[in-house]
Amino acid sequence: LSREKQKSAVSGVNAVADETAFAFAFKTTQISKVIGAFSEVVMAREKATGKMVAIKCIPKKALKGKETSIENEIAVLRKIKHENIVALEDIYESSNHLYLIMQLVSGGELFDRIVEKGFYTEMDASRLIRQVLDAVNYLHSMGIVHRDLKPENLLYFSPHDDSKIMISDFGLSKMEGTGGVMATACGTPGYVAPEVLAQKPYSKAVDCWSIGVIAYILLCGYPPFYDENDSKLFEQILKADYEFDAPYWDDISDSAKDFISCLMEKDPEKRFTCDQALEHPWIAGDTALCKNIHESVSRQMRKNFAKSKWRQAFNATAVIRHMRRLQLGTSFGSSIQSAKPAPGPQSRAPAKSQSVDCAPVSLKDCE
Numbered sequence: 001l002s003r004e005k006q007k008s009a010v011s012g013v014n015a016v017a018d019e020t021a022f023a024f025a026f027k028t029t030q031i032s033k034v035i036g037a038f039s040e041v042v043m044a045r046e047k048a049t050g051k052m053v054a055i056k057c058i059p060k061k062a063l064k065g066k067e068t069s070i071e072n073e074i075a076v077l078r079k080i081k082h083e084n085i086v087a088l089e090d091i092y093e094s095s096n097h098l099y100l101i102m103q104l105v106s107g108g109e110l111f112d113r114i115v116e117k118g119f120y121t122e123m124d125a126s127r128l129i130r131q132v133l134d135a136v137n138y139l140h141s142m143g144i145v146h147r148d149l150k151p152e153n154l155l156y157f158s159p160h161d162d163s164k165i166m167i168s169d170f171g172l173s174k175m176e177g178t179g180g181v182m183a184t185a186c187g188t189p190g191y192v193a194p195e196v197l198a199q200k201p202y203s204k205a206v207d208c209w210s211i212g213v214i215a216y217i218l219l220c221g222y223p224p225f226y227d228e229n230d231s232k233l234f235e236q237i238l239k240a241d242y243e244f245d246a247p248y249w250d251d252i253s254d255s256a257k258d259f260i261s262c263l264m265e266k267d268p269e270k271r272f273t274c275d276q277a278l279e280h281p282w283i284a285g286d287t288a289l290c291k292n293i294h295e296s297v298s299r300q301m302r303k304n305f306a307k308s309k310w311r312q313a314f315n316a317t318a319v320i321r322h323m324r325r326l327q328l329g330t331s332f333g334s335s336i337q338s339a340k341p342a343p344g345p346q347s348r349a350p351a352k353s354q355s356v357d358c359a360p361v362s363l364k365d366c367e
Contacts (some may be wrong), residue, residue, distance in 0.1 A: 107156025221300025
């Protein structure tokens with residue numbers, strides 16, 4: 001990072017002369033996950049304490065032109081502390097790398113755990129969503145909008161059956177009041193709110209929409225929006241055109257459907273806030289059913305969110321072109337890099353999607 005960027009982004013870091021000095025403090029045990037195109041996360045043990053941590057390793061040469069993004073992520077992570085949010089514990093900087101020492105979460109991804117269960121109910125989904133709502137409500141109270149809530153960013157803290165859920169990946173998060181009205185087209189296509197795709201100024205309500213999409217998937221195993229043609233996909237989202245298809249929703253309570261409808265409301269002014277969602281009977285009351293829906297939901301999740309599909313990513317080009325044209329009348333062709341699915345809800349899901357920050361086509365909110 002430049003000298004000025006170091007001061008603003010990583011002030012108070014533990015500077016180390018080289019990677020050898022850093023290795024003296026941490027013993028890397030295995031690479032656990034690759035993040036994006038310019039960083040990776042490794043699992044490591046702090047030699048002095050024996051504590052296991054996750055380290056996000058970012059080569060400085062890959063940061064050129066992306067300094068603002070990492071500065072923003074660090075600023076947000078330093079500000080927050082919540083039991084359901086992965087914590088930033090320390091930062092190290094060498095001549096070649098920036099290292100973010102993160103709280104280690106080892107319980108795996110949300111959908112994987114659900115598929116592995118033998119018993120799964122609406123009540124389980126309600127408890128999961130309550131934790132997400134609590135954490136996002138906390139973020140919103142701090143003036144922070146996550147902007148990229150999706151199942152891949154929800155991880156279990158530990159392998160235990162009663163493990164809490166954790167929100168991760170704040171690379172696209174934004175603190176309100178730090179760069180004007182939010183208008184940057186960013187996020188993941190299947191989970192972004194209509195106002196984001198329409199490139200209108202937006203607010204915290206975009207996170208509430210994403211939570212609604214996640215809740216929808218948790219109850220049926222497939223996403224509310226999908227089309228092989230990206231233009232038609234965007235049309236569906238812009239119109240909030242989704243259904244509770246039979247027979248997949250026949251055994252789901254009306255209360256659950258009402259909860260989702262309140263979050264997946266096209267008009268952000270009418271959409272439920274986190275506070276309102278936390279007071280909904282499906283979350284705060286006893287309307288979530290205890291009937292086992294594991295067989296149906298896990299079957300759909302295996303079909304729609306298989307790891308083999310997750311290895312593929314959305315082609316961000318279609319989203320960028322959409323933002324530039326700001327119209328849906330032109331077909332961009334199929335830019336979703338996935339196998340052609342058979343018709344029907346059971347094959348609606350795209351491949352594991354990649355977060356897209358289309359800042360080059362935004363106006364004021366490019367931080």
